[in-house]
Amino acid sequence: MREHDRLYIGGEWAAPAGSGTIDVVSPHTEEIIGRVPEAVPEDMDRAVAAAREAFDHGPWPRMAPAERAAVVARLAELYAGRLGDLAELITAEMGCPISFSQLGQTGQAQAVYGYFAELGRDFAWEEERPGLMGPVTVRREPVGVVAAIVPWNVPQFIIALKLAPALIAGCTIVIKPAPETPLDGYVLADLLTEAGVPEGVVSIVAAGRETGEHLVRHPGVDKVAFTGSTAAGRRIGAICGEQLKRCTLELGGKSAAIILDDADLAATMGWLKMASLMNNGQACVAQTRVLASRNRYDEVVDALADTVRGMKIGDPADPATEIGPLVAKRQQERVEGYIRIGQEEGAKVALGGSGRPYDRGWYVTPTVFAGVTNDMRIAREEIFGPVLSVIPYEDEADAVRIANDSEYGLAGTVWTADGDRGLEIARQVRTGTYGVNMYMIESSSPFGGYKGSGVGRELGPEGLAAYLEYKSIARMG
Incomplete structure (x- = not known):
């Protein structure tokens, strides 16, 4: 069992202001595997004060961008040495299969640090433009103190989406991990110190919702970067709107996978099971609506049911496992409630639908609905x-209409033997990311959503721009 009695505030291990603790419970065994202090508003005040001091008076925002990039590159190097440990820890915390932890939880995070380190070295921080009265210098400056609120489903990757560009930009940052997954943040804190991030620049403070809202409302915070539910995102966006505070909101999804009639079903299913059921289905980009033409509908239903039936369910630490437990009992009950709702609405169960695969652990029987x-x-x-x-x-026009008939617009895919045809479909679906015969989030390209899936973008140069203010300096002659 991992126990911690300090909080990482401003680069130092500090005693918490309160006496509350957070128990980390294994979704597989339902046993307590860790315990950390639960931050209270006073702890957040200290973290913001440290970040404010470091931004207003410290060296980090005043370093040359290449110097900041060198520190982030060092972080990426150190992070690479802890990939296995971090993957095992996240699997223990929230139950995703170890194979996904190694790739999507930690491998992707390390790639994000490496990408932004390289981008920071070559980014155009200033440029000259012609003006009516003389030249204009356009500067890109850090936005200030950032509050990053991170969910439990992909904790290290989502921290990296916010931390890496914030550091490169010259911001300081207070990170609030979810109560379900606070342990991996302690490993990251040690790596940040070892990489040479200066005092005050980063705090990692696990807390519940009320303390998180205190952080969002804090007058010392200049920008909020949030990933989570659309409902929570609306509340955070409203608070930021009241305060004219910058925000990036990466929210929910209900993405559609369009299978065209010419698709190779065997090849499609090999990819689609990951696109649809990655992280036990606990992914905002998951392709959970599978669209099939009436010509091949029954064939697609059978192929999908057979594919999911063949996926190994079990201990997430087992490399052979493809579907593990859900993060918490409340999530297990929520998902089982939706399975009942689907049956009540008249959908036909092609696979699953009732029962649990194990008596212990927060497992749900994978379910495929037809007739939806x-x-x-x-x-x-x-x-x-x-x-x-x-x-x-x-x-095809109906498929595009159905794909777009959603309050969300985060991701999607199309599966076809004709790549050009797939690209044409992709251009018509209103989502922030899309895949033709695959799905992947690329570090070099913007990630985010349309409609209820959020505001702003992460990754790519656009992700760095989200942590910058633009200043125009005009001069005569």
Whole structure:
């Protein structure tokens, strides 16, 4: 069992202001595997004060960008040496299969640090433009103190999405991990210190929702970067709007995978099971609406059911496991509730639908629904578990219409033997990311969503721009 009695505030290990603790419970065994202090508003005040002091008077924002990039590159190097440890820790905390932890939880995070370190060395921090009265210097300056609020489903990757560009930009940052996954943040804190991040620049303070809202409202915070539910994002966006505070919101999804009639179903299913059920279905980009033409509908339903049936469910630490437990009992009950709702709405269970695969652990039987219409709740609401809905379409135009008929617009895919045809479909679907015969989040390209899936973008140069203010300096002659 891992126990910590300090909080990482401004680069130092500090005693918490309160006496509360957070128990970390294994989703596989339901046993306590860790304990950390629960931060209270006074702790957040100290973290913001440290960040404010470091931004207003410290060396970090005043370093040459190449110097900051060198520190982030060192962090990426150190992080690479802890990939295995971090992957095992995250799997223990929240139950995702170890194979996904190694790739999507830690491998992707390390790649993000490496990408932004390289971008920071070559980025155009100033440029000259012609003006009516003389030249204009356009500067890009750090936005200030950042509050980063991170969910439990992909904790290290999502921290990296915010921490890496904030550091490169010259910002200081207070990170609030979710109560379900606070342990991996302690490893990251040690790496930040070893990499040479100066005092005050980074704090990592685990806390609950109320203390998180205190951080969002704090007058010392200049920008909020949030990943989580659309409902929570609306509240954070409203607070930031009241205060005219910058914000980036990466929210929910209900993404559609369009299978065209010419698709190779065997090849498609090999990719789609990851695109749809990655992280036990607890992924905002998961392709949980599978769209199939009426010509091949039954064939697609059978192929999808057979594919999911063949996925190994079990101990997430086992490299052979493809679907593990959900993060918490409340999540297990939520997903099982949606499975009942689907049946009540008249959807047909092609696979799963009831029962639990194990008596212990927060497991849910993976479920594939057929006979789903796009107005059903299971097709409209984000379930965040291993539940897939197969929806029929009449023709390609109807498939695009159904894909776009959602309050969300985060991700999507199309599966076809004709890449050009797939690209044309991709151009018509209103989502922030899309894949043709695959799905992947690329460090060099912007990630974010349309509509209820959020505001702003992370990754790529656009992700760095989200942590910058633009200043125009005009001069005569």
